[in-house]
Amino acid sequence: MEQDEIYLIDLWRTLLREWKWFVALLVLVLAVTFAFIHTAKRQWEATAWIQIGQVGLAPPGQDPKVEPLARVLERLQLVPFQNDVMKRMGYSPDTPEARLFRKSLKLEPLPYAGPLIKLSVRGLTPQQAQQFAQATVEQLRAVHQGVEAAPLKLAHKRLDEVQSDLQNAMSSRDQLQQSTGKGAGADTALIESALARKDEEIHKLQETRSDLAARLSANYTYETSLMWPIYVPDHQAFPNPVLMWGIGLLVGLLLGAFAAVARNAARRGGSRP
Template sequence: MSGRTSLCCRRMPENPHPDSLKESHAMERDEIYLVDMWRILAREWKWFLVMVVLVLAATFAFMHLSKRQWQATAWIQIAQVGQVPQGQDPKVEPLQRVAERLQTRAFQNEVMQSIGLPVDSREAGLYRKSLRVDPLLYAASFVRFTVRGDSALQARQFAEATVAQLRIVHQGLEATTLALARARLDEVQAGLKDALADRDRLLQIAGRGDAGDKSGQAASLAGVLVASRGEEIRTLQTTRSDLLTKLSAGYTYETSSLWPVYVPEGPAFPNPVMFWGVGILAALGLGAFAAVARNALRRSV
């Protein structure tokens, strides 16, 4: 008897945990809420549909009435002078300073004036508002920027004018350093020319000797001087070669566009995919809100 009793007791279900009861009730409430929402939308479908149509119509009107804007992207290579004092940055202007210069109003006004636009025109305002500078930290001499215009041609013009104006500024900054480097090259080349001429003269003396010098001391001295001149000539040739390398196009160059300015075929604003996506989501949300609000008003009345 006791065995049967204990068996029956074991077969009886245990009391459910309070947390599981809460979760079950929450699921039931969610299911009821979703069903009620569906019933509300089915009952107030006219209000839902009206709001959806209004929002989509507003999106359509905005897409067709708003002024198109095209975006140009340009990459700038900062000017560099290869022949600079030891420890000095060969770039004409540091990367961060270039980024700050591009965003100053004075520089932007110079860009607008260079293409014949008033600094207070609507196009100039669009240029200043849309200019975005992105220094490429992984490449210490490159800057990328984007700018917008009312057409693809104008956006490209803005980008090219920005690069051209920055080149003019950097030409003034590099003029002194470049002049010193070229003056140093001219000095080395002049010294090398004199040393070669002096060596040739000494070689002639050492080769034929001096008629009045019976012991040949003049020829011996000329030979020593030739050897000394040869060492000086090799040093000057090495210096000249180093200067020519540093002043070549691989180490010394002006500010320029690294690649051609890129302008997509389609406008950057308004973006059809983004605005239609936001418009559809807003239409569904506001439609559901209008249906719920109308249902609440009907119940209150």
């Protein structure tokens, strides 16, 4: 403990003795920090929460999502997909905007919230960052619309078939009801038995139709879309002035202390015979 105190006192005396070197390095680093903050290109970050679309008529035991969460994450990280996003906005893949988009794109899966995907991307302006995020969601939606087209077509076809069968069954029941008063004896019993079976068939078809309609409703079948509006903070994401000044001050203090100690050591070495 005493050695530590002596060392700190010696270090403090060294800094006082070589204060010019300490201050020079500190001022130099702070000047570089100031120049970097005012010359670096500013970047804003947009955050979007993507809800993966689903078709509610998936077979039992299968994921109703259009695409599994892990596959969507892989798709969003594919360079061809990212290039398609840029083409949607009118940028070629080798432009600075496209490089910034690919470099800054970050994904965070939220499996227990939907699932959802938290997407963040940067732009040179707040509007551009928001457009990058919006274009990414739109491109993913376009891909998923092609994937879900066939299942949705089959689902609506099945609903139309059930509706047609229900109408035919109800027409047959009406005919049986009209025939009830014309028969007698055994014929009446047969008609009533057929009428009971037809009522049961109609009831099952109505249940099937209701189930299909519910699964095709917006609660169970929907497209890939934004869960909430895209968020872009008012302040820039890069360079962060507070963070950069803090780093610059810390680095300046460390380099200044190192320069003072090195200069003191060199002075002592030069004074020895």
